Amino acid sequence: MRIAREVQICRAFVVAALLETLRRREVFVLLVLSVFMVLGAYSFTFFGVHGLELFVKDMGFSSVGLFSSVLGVAVAARQLPEEIQRRTIYPLLARPITRWQLLLGKFAAAWVTCAVSFTALSLVVVLLLTLLRIPPGWIFLQFLYSRYLGFMWLCGFVIFLSTVLSSSGAFTIGLLLTLGSGVFTRLLMFIDGTSGTMKILLTPFCAFLPQYSLFDLTKKLVYGWEPVHPVAILGLTLYGVAISLFWLRMAWLRLRYQAV
Amino acid sequence: MIDAITVDNLVVAYPRPGKPPLRAVDGLSFRVAPGEIVGFLGINGAGKTSTIKSLMGFQPATSGTAILFNKPVQEATSRGNVGFLPETALYSPFLTPHETLWLHGELHGMERSAIRERIQDLLRLVGLSEKAHVQNRTLSKGMLQRVGIAQALLARPRLLVMDEVSSGLDPLGRRDLRNLLKEQRDDGVTIFFSSHQLGEAELICDRILVIHQGRLIAERTIEELRRRVTSLEDFFVTLVESGRDPLLDTREALEALR
Numbered sequence A: 001m002r003i004a005r006e007v008q009i010c011r012a013f014v015v016a017a018l019l020e021t022l023r024r025r026e027v028f029v030l031l032v033l034s035v036f037m038v039l040g041a042y043s044f045t046f047f048g049v050h051g052l053e054l055f056v057k058d059m060g061f062s063s064v065g066l067f068s069s070v071l072g073v074a075v076a077a078r079q080l081p082e083e084i085q086r087r088t089i090y091p092l093l094a095r096p097i098t099r100w101q102l103l104l105g106k107f108a109a110a111w112v113t114c115a116v117s118f119t120a121l122s123l124v125v126v127l128l129l130t131l132l133r134i135p136p137g138w139i140f141l142q143f144l145y146s147r148y149l150g151f152m153w154l155c156g157f158v159i160f161l162s163t164v165l166s167s168s169g170a171f172t173i174g175l176l177l178t179l180g181s182g183v184f185t186r187l188l189m190f191i192d193g194t195s196g197t198m199k200i201l202l203t204p205f206c207a208f209l210p211q212y213s214l215f216d217l218t219k220k221l222v223y224g225w226e227p228v229h230p231v232a233i234l235g236l237t238l239y240g241v242a243i244s245l246f247w248l249r250m251a252w253l254r255l256r257y258q259a260v
Numbered sequence B: 001m002i003d004a005i006t007v008d009n010l011v012v013a014y015p016r017p018g019k020p021p022l023r024a025v026d027g028l029s030f031r032v033a034p035g036e037i038v039g040f041l042g043i044n045g046a047g048k049t050s051t052i053k054s055l056m057g058f059q060p061a062t063s064g065t066a067i068l069f070n071k072p073v074q075e076a077t078s079r080g081n082v083g084f085l086p087e088t089a090l091y092s093p094f095l096t097p098h099e100t101l102w103l104h105g106e107l108h109g110m111e112r113s114a115i116r117e118r119i120q121d122l123l124r125l126v127g128l129s130e131k132a133h134v135q136n137r138t139l140s141k142g143m144l145q146r147v148g149i150a151q152a153l154l155a156r157p158r159l160l161v162m163d164e165v166s167s168g169l170d171p172l173g174r175r176d177l178r179n180l181l182k183e184q185r186d187d188g189v190t191i192f193f194s195s196h197q198l199g200e201a202e203l204i205c206d207r208i209l210v211i212h213q214g215r216l217i218a219e220r221t222i223e224e225l226r227r228r229v230t231s232l233e234d235f236f237v238t239l240v241e242s243g244r245d246p247l248l249d250t251r252e253a254l255e256a257l258r
Helices: A002-024 A026-047 A053-086 A089-093 A099-131 A139-164 A167-179 A182-192 A196-207 A218-222 A230-255 B048-055 B097-108 B112-125 B141-153 B171-186 B198-204 B222-228 B232-242 B250-257
Strands: B005-016 B019-032 B037-041 B063-068 B082-085 B159-163 B190-195 B207-212 B215-221
Touching: A002 A026, A002 A053, A002 A099, A002 B097, A026 A053, A026 A099, A053 A089, A053 A099, A053 A139, A053 A167, A053 A218, A089 A099, A089 B082, A089 B097, A089 B141, A099 A139, A099 A230, A139 A167, A139 A218, A139 A230, A182 A196, B005 B048, B019 B048, B019 B063, B019 B215, B037 B048, B037 B198, B048 B063, B048 B159, B048 B190, B082 B141, B097 B112, B097 B141, B112 B141, B141 B159, B141 B171, B171 B190, B171 B198, B190 B198, B198 B222, B198 B232, B207 B222, B207 B232, B215 B222, B215 B232
Parallel strands: B037 B190, B037 B207, B082 B159, B159 B190
Antiparallel strands: B005 B019, B005 B063, B207 B215
């Protein structure tokens, strides 16, 4: 019963967010940009340059990843602050919903919007690459799945930021930490090389750093790797869900008694 | 019978850096019985909106209690029988009135078939059937207020809480709202609304509560006021300037002091 109610709340927010994103036309612009990136990269073949398959694939999937991450940060950053700023939060909170349900609904709205936009962009790029006879391998499905997990982290983290910062502040910091997350992933490699107490202490610390790059399989997809081992994907799934719930819980701790 | 609203010794204080907290609501107590139309009057900054925010759970009370139909406002279920209309009815600019109402119906936990049916009726009632599928950003302030009225009535509430709603409406809109409120009252809906428009209150209220500097300074029925004062405006001005109810007789004044 309670789950059904939460599903209903999430569905309501998801539909509203999808309609809003479509009507803002951001996705259409990103779609056109992605197509231009792929076609632009491929156009070099007309000048006699050959062996560009990797380059074209890289341009296509990297731009899709970048565009959807930026869109994700923007969508997640505006979910709560914009409602508060526009004062549209009042009629929403006047409904018999708890602040946790509001947060969960907003999270679901941002996540599904990111996932749908990313899927649409990726499918267009795949279609284009297939037409250009550069089809991606089966790892493409894992590329999609791991990104969905990454968006969970991204939305949870940015929504938390938006409860402590303004919309623009959450966007800026969220974008910096998302796009610069490769730095923190390198720290993981450093920890892997250590042993003993240092390793025990640093590993959990590292888990709370913005590890968005962990969910990025773009390079593996571009270079045609074999699919990642299912155990690694399972580990990534558990980590993605746990860390997203952690950030959502942090956001709730901030929001639950906050005056709006 | 269970009161629609029970407020007991409510305090809402806002922290100020380097100064003592500002007590926007300062020990407020009142009750609203089911079926009443109660006007919550006061000048700007008197504490009306802070009280309503606290009643709706937007602003946690510093101390005291606020209860809706026997449930503390901290519980989300306390709002199950409440329709709320904010001062400025702003809804997502990229949604249509139909989608806005659908969102609110889902959030309220209504069945999809019931939402569909109710939206049709309400859009007709507020005269927005033709604008049902136009984005909110293209609607005028008055039309948005009508969307707000439909939103507030969506789940057939037993209590309507409204915060200075008539401020955005033209005279025709105000008349329609008045008639709508009277219809709601006839259906047994309790109405609690804040306003600083005395004429409005006089036309539709059963009772008024006057708040000043966060405290309740008068509580009178409209019937009584009509009998005892020549002008509601004079009564209100005297009340606010002196901070004391001019209609209190010596016995009542002593009781109030006690």
